Amino acid sequence: MKQGAGVMMELSMHPTGPGHGVSKDSVDNNVFTGAWNIGRIDERKGFADAARFFRSLHGVVPTRPPEIHADGDEPTLETAKARRKRWLERWVRVQEE
Helix, strand or coil: CEECCCEECCEEEEECCCCCHHHCCCCEEEEEECCEEEEEEEECCCCCHHHCEEEEECCCHHHCCCCCCCEEEECCHHHHHHHHHHHHHHHHHHHHC
16 A cells, blocks of 8 residues: 555565364465555465465455456465565556546
């Protein structure tokens, strides 16, 4: 999210805690900007490598242009983080126009 004169607030990830059932070994994280929970990145064990991580942004869907996707699959945690950041930055730019 933007704050002030074009300064992007830092994004941070916080584990959701131990999973349960079939997801007990998964690593799921809430994504925050400041105190706002803006999304998730979930590890999905047992999925194909190309879709191991699922990322989503909350609250973006109703206001987003069609080229900005609010969720999707990624092969690694690093690519999920990078894609999430790019989409969030694009969404913020659109909101400022």
